[in-house]
Amino acid sequence: MTNNFYCWLRSCDQNKSGPLWSRSLAAFFIIAVCLLTGCSSVKPYQADQLPIHMQAPPLANAQTLDLTRMAASTTSTDLIGEGDVIEVTISAGLSADDTTTFPVRVAENGTAQLPIIGSVQLKGSDLEEAEAIIVGVCVEKGFYRSPHVTVTMKRPKVNYITVLGAVEKPGIYKLRANQSDVLQAIVAAGSLSEDAGTFVQIRQPGVNGSKSQGRSMIASQSDVKTDDQNGLIQQASNELQVQTSGVTAMRINLASTAVENPNALRLQDGGVIMVERRDPKPIHVMGLVRKPDRYEFPISESLRLLDAVALASGTNNPFADKVFIIRKNPAGGEPILIEGSIRKAKRNGKADLRLAPGDIVSVERTSTTSLFEAVRIIGFNVGARIY
Numbered sequence: 278m279t280n281n282f283y284c285w286l287r288s289c290d291q292n293k294s295g296p297l298w299s300r301s302l303a304a305f306f307i308i309a310v311c312l313l314t315g316c317s318s319v320k321p322y323q324a325d326q327l328p329i330h331m332q333a334p335p336l337a338n339a340q341t342l343d344l345t346r347m348a349a350s351t352t353s354t355d356l357i358g359e360g361d362v363i364e365v366t367i368s369a370g371l372s373a374d375d376t377t378t379f380p381v382r383v384a385e386n387g388t389a390q391l392p393i394i395g396s397v398q399l400k401g402s403d404l405e406e407a408e409a410i411i412v413g414v415c416v417e418k419g420f421y422r423s424p425h426v427t428v429t430m431k432r433p434k435v436n437y438i439t440v441l442g443a444v445e446k447p448g449i450y451k452l453r454a455n456q457s458d459v460l461q462a463i464v465a466a467g468s469l470s471e472d473a474g475t476f477v478q479i480r481q482p483g484v485n486g487s488k489s490q491g492r493s494m495i496a497s498q499s500d501v502k503t504d505d506q507n508g509l510i511q512q513a514s515n516e517l518q519v520q521t522s523g524v525t526a527m528r529i530n531l532a533s534t535a536v537e538n539p540n541a542l543r544l545q546d547g548g549v550i551m552v553e554r555r556d557p558k559p560i561h562v563m564g565l566v567r568k569p570d571r572y573e574f575p576i577s578e579s580l581r582l583l584d585a586v587a588l589a590s591g592t593n594n595p596f597a598d599k600v601f602i603i604r605k606n607p608a609g610g611e612p613i614l615i616e617g618s619i620r621k622a623k624r625n626g627k628a629d630l631r632l633a634p635g636d637i638v639s640v641e642r643t644s645t646t647s648l649f650e651a652v653r654i655i656g657f658n659v660g661a662r663i664y
Contacts, residue, residue, distance in 0.1 A: 321601065321614040321615055321616040322613065322614065322615045322616065323615075323616055323617075324582065324600075324602070324615055324616065324617035324618070324621075324622070324627075324628050324630040325621065325625060325627045325628040325630075327615060327630070330607065330608070331604070331606075331607070331613055331615075332631065333604075333630075333631045333632055333633035333636075334633075335579060335631070336555075336557070336579060336634075355403040355404055355430075356401060356402065356403055356455055357383055357399045357400060357401070357402055357403070357404070357407055357430075358383065358400060358401075358433075358434060358453075358454050358455035359383050359384065359385045359386075359387055359400055359434070359454070360382070360383060360385075360434030360454055361382070361383045361430065361432070361433050361434050361454070362380055362381070362382050362383075362431045362432040362433075362434075363380070363381060363382075363383065363389065363399070363407070363428055363429065363430055363431055364378065364379070364380050364381075364428070364429045364430075364431040365378070365379060365380075365381060365389075365391060365411065365426065365427070365428055366378040366426065366427040366428075366429075367411070367415070367421070367424050367425070367426050368424065368425040368426075368427075369421050369422075369424050369425075377392075379391075379392055380431055383399055383400060386400075387399065387400025387401065388400070391411070393420060394411070394414055394415060394418065394420060395414075395418075397410060397411060397414055398410070404428045404429065404430065407428040408426045408427065408428045411426045411428070412424055412426050433453055433454070434453075434454040435451040435452060435453060435454060436451070436452050436453075436454050436457040436544060436545065436546040436547070436548065437449055437450075437451060437546060437547060438450050438451075438452050438457060438462045438465075438544050438547075438548050438549070438550070439548070439549040439550070440462050440463070440465065440466040440550055440551075440552075441549065441550070441551040441552070442473075442477075442478075442550075442551040442552035442553060442554060443469060443470045443472055443473035443474065443552040443553065443554040443555075444463060444466035444467060444468065444469060444470055444473070444552055445466060445467030445468055445469075445470055446466050446467040447466060448466065450462065450465040450466065452465065452544070454546070457543065457544040457545070457546075457548070458542045458543050458544055459477060459479070459529075459531075459542045459544065459550060460542065462544060462550055463550075463552070469552060470552075470554075471576070472554050472555055472556070472576055473552050473553075473554065473555065474552070474553040474554060474555035474556075475530055475531045475532045475555075476528055476529070476530055476531070476553045477528070477529055477531060477550055477551065477552050477553065478526070478527070478528050478550065478551045478553065479525075479526070479527045479528075479529065479541075479544070479548065479549070479550050480524070480525070480526050480527075480548065480549040480550075481524070481525040481526075481527070481544070481545050481548050482524060482545055482546070482547040482548065527541060529541050529542075555576050557574035557576070557634035557635075558574065558634040558635035559571045559572055559573050559574055559634070559635075560572055560574055560580065560585060560632060560634070560635065560636045560637070560638060561636075561637045561638065562585050562586070562588060562589040562638045562639075562640075563637070563638070563639050563640075564597075564600075564638075564639040564640035564641055564642070565592050565593055565594045565597040565640040565641070565642060565646060566586060566589035566590065566591065566592055566593060566640050567589060567590035567591055567592070567593045568589045568590045569589060570589065572585070572588045572589070574632075574634045579631055579632075580631070580632045581622075581629045581630060581631050581632060582600060582602070582617050582619075582622050582628075582629050582630045582632065582638070583619070583622050583623065583629050584632075585632060585636075585638045586600075586619065586638075586640065592619070592640055594646045594649060594650070595649070596643075596645045596646050596648075596649050597619065597640050597641075597643075597646055598618055598619045598620050598643070598645075599616070599617075599618065599640070599641040599643050600616070600617040600618065600619060600638060600639065600640050600641065601614060601615070601616060601617075601638075601639045601641055602614075602615040602616075602617060602630060602632070602636055602637065602638055602639075603615075603636065603637040603639070604633055604635075604636050604637075605633075605635055615630065617630055619640075
């Protein structure tokens with residue numbers, strides 16, 4: 278009712294119709310209605326008392342993440358790993374005839390099958406340690422008394438990793454097998470781009486590099502579905518893993534997975550990672566502001582109530598204070614209605630509510646703002662008549 282009379286008053290002013298006393302009477306009637314009108318049946322939440330589960334979570338900026346934490350699973354480039362081809366030279370005397378050189382590939386179980394000597398466990402050893410291990414086996418089995426052994430890395434095993442999404446140089450990169458993890462893949466691709474988010478999708482070809490052409494999918498944490506009865510779905514913290522027919526798809530949060538589950542960062546040969554872009558929904562600012570519009574949500578920083586009002590060039594009424602924020606309910610169902618105050622937000626940081634992408638911010642008309650508008654209209658007409 279208040280808004281209808283207010284619109285009628287504005288119409289009278291624009292059409293220059295109706296005597297001044299009738300417009301004044303309408304203005305006072307608006308004030309009376311505003312003071313006597315009951316509250317809405319929907320009781321909004323107060324901005325400074327909003328339950329935690331309804332608050333906008335802080336949006337992590339991928340550019341500020343300490344990516345070095347993801348290097349915890351990375352091993353030294355000198356360590357011998359499965360699939361590496363090493364060259365072993367054994368010298369038992371001074372002549373060339375007493376020297377034997379042969380290449381050998383390290384098996385999946387970490388052992389190297391050396392001629393005459395047999396199987397030697399070398400996985401995880403550096404080159405010097407491998408030499409000492411081989412010398413020990415030679416002496417123990419009585420093949421040599423005091424051999425001189427040299428081990429060199431002839432051809433390390435590499436994995437081909439595809440890096441997509443919010444990185445500087447998407448592409449396919451060769452990574453050392455024992456260093457194939459998310460960190461090395463991101464570094465190889467030129468690091469994260471400015472619009473990178475904190476979530477990364479990982480697709481593994483299967484256990485031990487299996488090339489099974491099974492069906493894989495990435496599912497959201499709130500909607501996990503698969504039509505494969507043999508599929509295995511495993512969720513841990515902020516990470517979601519879906520495995521079907523030997524192919525594994527996983528969505529991890531870089532901000533937490535490096536600490537909670539570093540094994541999830543390891544990549545197999547043929548693995549694919551996609552760094553998700555941060556593309557937050559815009560906010561809408563309306564009501565008693567100078568420039569009501571839709572505004573892009575900033576990527577690199579948080580946005581609060583006063584920031585939204587400032588984006589809209591401030592209020593167009595000096596008495597504007599009441600603000601409604603309409604927010605999508607994280608639990609589903611009806612949207613959340615939050616009541617805020619510009620004056621409180623200026624005095625209390627807790628009342629300066631952090632906004633979420635997609636929020637609607639409306640600076641509301643109240644009895645005080647309506648009175649100011651009415652007085653301004655009446656004063657304008659009186660001034661116009663005098664002059």
